[in-house]
Amino acid sequence: MVRIVHILQLVLTITIAAMIVSACNSNASQTFSHPTGIASSTECRIIQHDAGETNICNQPQKIAVLSQYTLDMMLSLGVQPAGFADYWSRSLTRFDHPTQQIPYLGSRITTQPINLGRVGNPSLEILTALKPDLILTEYRNQYELLSTIAPTVYVEYNKGGWKRDIYTIAKALDRESQVQQVLAKHEQQLRATQTKLAPVLATHSRLLLVNVRNLGTPVDLFYKDPPATLLDNLGFRLVKPESMEKRTRRKISIEILPQLETDIIIVSRYKFDSKSVWNNNSYDVPLDNFEREWNLIPLLKNLKANHEGCVYFVDGVLWGGTIRGPIADEIVMQQLPEILLPACRR
Numbered sequence: 240m241v242r243i244v245h246i247l248q249l250v251l252t253i254t255i256a257a258m259i260v261s262a263c264n265s266n267a268s269q270t271f272s273h274p275t276g277i278a279s280s281t282e283c284r285i286i287q288h289d290a291g292e293t294n295i296c297n298q299p300q301k302i303a304v305l306s307q308y309t310l311d312m313m314l315s316l317g318v319q320p321a322g323f324a325d326y327w328s329r330s331l332t333r334f335d336h337p338t339q340q341i342p343y344l345g346s347r348i349t350t351q352p353i354n355l356g357r358v359g360n361p362s363l364e365i366l367t368a369l370k371p372d373l374i375l376t377e378y379r380n381q382y383e384l385l386s387t388i389a390p391t392v393y394v395e396y397n398k399g400g401w402k403r404d405i406y407t408i409a410k411a412l413d414r415e416s417q418v419q420q421v422l423a424k425h426e427q428q429l430r431a432t433q434t435k436l437a438p439v440l441a442t443h444s445r446l447l448l449v450n451v452r453n454l455g456t457p458v459d460l461f462y463k464d465p466p467a468t469l470l471d472n473l474g475f476r477l478v479k480p481e482s483m484e485k486r487t488r489r490k491i492s493i494e495i496l497p498q499l500e501t502d503i504i505i506v507s508r509y510k511f512d513s514k515s516v517w518n519n520n521s522y523d524v525p526l527d528n529f530e531r532e533w534n535l536i537p538l539l540k541n542l543k544a545n546h547e548g549c550v551y552f553v554d555g556v557l558w559g560g561t562i563r564g565p566i567a568d569e570i571v572m573q574q575l576p577e578i579l580l581p582a583c584r585r
Contacts, residue, residue, distance in 0.1 A: 299373035311564025507558035
């Protein structure tokens, strides 16, 4: 009975959403009218993306963005969100102080986006009421349902990363002319950061990047996932077990860490308990306590990199692959010299 009620509610939601959109057809490609009353001489274009194709007319004005990854690329292209789904749902109606409420990307937001709920499970009622003229998502299982509400573009990070996906996002936003500027800025910062890190790269090029939720559980070892790809492009040699050749990340026990020969260990960490960083709708990462916990474990305290002062603790939201776009890369490259240059010298 509960399942039947759930299905009926879902059908009702889809029906309401379908009534709101201006047009839709029976296949994956859809045409929607522009809600802002721009010009009757409508210019439409077919956008190819990882779930098929979508027909978008004019330059979208009211955009719903359903992850930090897609938000990162959109902001880098100079476009602001009307609605946003974060990785952790909260009681906010809208992000009225985005700098404090949206980590790392909030300082780039000049609007007050409607809170669309949680990434992977946004509120369809709120999304429908927003009446967006474009939805950006990285979750394939939502695509058909979202497409009944507004033109929807889906990108899949694992098929090539943000340097591939930004072209699709730019086409959807009618901002293709901005892509080369974003790529050129990234390349320029990459070279400048390499120059700054030259002393470290000369003596401490072997780097181990792990993501930890709790020290009592296995850790994620990153090899090709972000920002490991960025670290690799900067000239670091990413350390991994031999059995990891064909995998981008794997869970390993902390007991394996002493077996890995590395000069530097970067530990990214999320914190999600009742005293979480999300309390009071503000953002702050309590890494000091975690560093103390790390050093209470003899196996970790006695690591060679730890003795040399070359273990660094960073925020998992930025370093653990949550954001993953050009702005995230920019911030990581700003942080790296600050983290590595003052210490870690033989």
